[in-house]
Amino acid sequence: MRGLAGKGVLVSGGTSGIGLAAAARLLGEGCRVFVTGHEQAGLTGALETLAAAAPAEMFAGAVGEVSSPQSVADIVALAEEFTGGIDVLANNAGVAWQEPFLDLTVEAWDRMIAVNVRGMFLMGQAVARLMVANKRRGSIINMASTNGLAAEALYAHYNSSKGAVVQLSRSMAVELGAHGIRVNTICPGYIQTPMNVEIARAAGNPAKALAYARDFIPLGRAGDADEVAAVYAFLASDEASFIHGAELVVDGGQRAVM
Numbered sequence: 001m002r003g004l005a006g007k008g009v010l011v012s013g014g015t016s017g018i019g020l021a022a023a024a025r026l027l028g029e030g031c032r033v034f035v036t037g038h039e040q041a042g043l044t045g046a047l048e049t050l051a052a053a054a055p056a057e058m059f060a061g062a063v064g065e066v067s068s069p070q071s072v073a074d075i076v077a078l079a080e081e082f083t084g085g086i087d088v089l090a091n092n093a094g095v096a097w098q099e100p101f102l103d104l105t106v107e108a109w110d111r112m113i114a115v116n117v118r119g120m121f122l123m124g125q126a127v128a129r130l131m132v133a134n135k136r137r138g139s140i141i142n143m144a145s146t147n148g149l150a151a152e153a154l155y156a157h158y159n160s161s162k163g164a165v166v167q168l169s170r171s172m173a174v175e176l177g178a179h180g181i182r183v184n185t186i187c188p189g190y191i192q193t194p195m196n197v198e199i200a201r202a203a204g205n206p207a208k209a210l211a212y213a214r215d216f217i218p219l220g221r222a223g224d225a226d227e228v229a230a231v232y233a234f235l236a237s238d239e240a241s242f243i244h245g246a247e248l249v250v251d252g253g254q255r256a257v258m
C-alpha cells in the first residue's frame with residue numbers, strides 16, 4: 001500500500017490475534033515492526049510466527065503492561081530505538097470477558113478500564129509526544145469495537161471501555177491534527193481470535209459463537225484477523241491521507257441489522 005515501506009511501527013497487543021496479523025501484514029508492506037504483549041510465552045510464539053513473514057532484522061518485541069506508565073514508557077523507548085522512529089502506532093492491546101451487569105464487581109470494572117482505556121491513553125500519549133517532538137507526521141490507530149457504538153449483553157464493562165476509546169480517539173484527532181498526526185479508530189465486529197475462542201470456552205459452548213455469527217452477521221460468518229489487519233495497513237498508509245478522526249467499522253454488516 002502506498003507510503004508504508006520503510007515506516008516504523010509499534011503494535012501493542014501485537015503478540016496474538018488481530019495485532020499479530022497486523023504486525024505480519026505491516027512487515028509484508030516493508031515496515032520495521034516492534035510488537036508488545038503482556039506475557040513472555042505469547043511474545044516468544046509471536047516472534048516465531050513473524051520470522052516466517054520477514055527477515056529477523058525487520059522486527060522485534062518486548063513484554064509490557066499497557067496500564068503501567070513506566071512499562072509503556074519503556075516499551076515506547078525500545079520501539080523508537082528499534083524502528084528508528086515510530087511513524088505508526090497500532091494501539092491494539094485489549095481484553096474482553098463476559099460478566100452479567102448485576103454481578104459485575106468493582107475489581108472487574110477497574111481491570112477492564114485499566115487495560116482498555118488507561119492503556120490506550122498511556123500508549124497513545126507517549127507515542128504522540130514523541131511524534132510531536134520529532135516532527136513526525138504519523139498515524140495513530142486506536143482499537144475500539146462495534147461494542148463502542150452499541151451495547152451487547154454481558155459486556156457492560158467492555159462496551160463502556162470501547163465507547164471511551166471512540167471518544168478518546170476523536171479527542172486525540174481534534175488536538176493532534178495540527179501536528180500532522182492522523183488518528184483513527186477501528187471498530188471490528190465478531191473476529192475469530194484467541195480472545196473469542198476463550199470467551200466461548202468460558203461460556204461452556206464453543207460452537208455457540210460461530211453459530212451466532214452464521215445466523216446474525218449478514219455475511220454469514222465471523223471475520224478473520226487478516227481482514228482487520230488490512231484496515232490497519234490502509235489507515236497507516238498514504239491511501240488514507242485525508243481520513244482523520246474517523247471510526248471504520250469492520251463487521252460483515254452486523255451493525256446494519258435491525
Ligand SMILES: NC(=O)c1ccc[n+]([C@@H]2O[C@H](COP(=O)([O-])OP(=O)(O)OC[C@H]3O[C@@H](n4cnc5c(N)ncnc54)[C@H](O)[C@@H]3O)[C@@H](O)[C@H]2O)c1
Nearest residue numbers: 013015016017018037038065066093094145188191193195
Ligand atoms: N476479536 C474480536 O472479535 C474483536 C472485536 C472488536 C475489537 N477487538 C479488539 O481487538 C484487540 C485485539 O483483540 P484480539 O481478539 O486480537 O485479542 P487477543 O486476546 O488475541 O490479543 C490481545 C493482545 O493484547 C495483549 N494484552 C492484553 N492485555 C494486556 C495488557 N494488560 N498489557 C499489554 N498487552 C496486553 C495480549 O498480550 C495480546 O497481544 C482488543 O483491543 C479487542 O478488544 C477484538
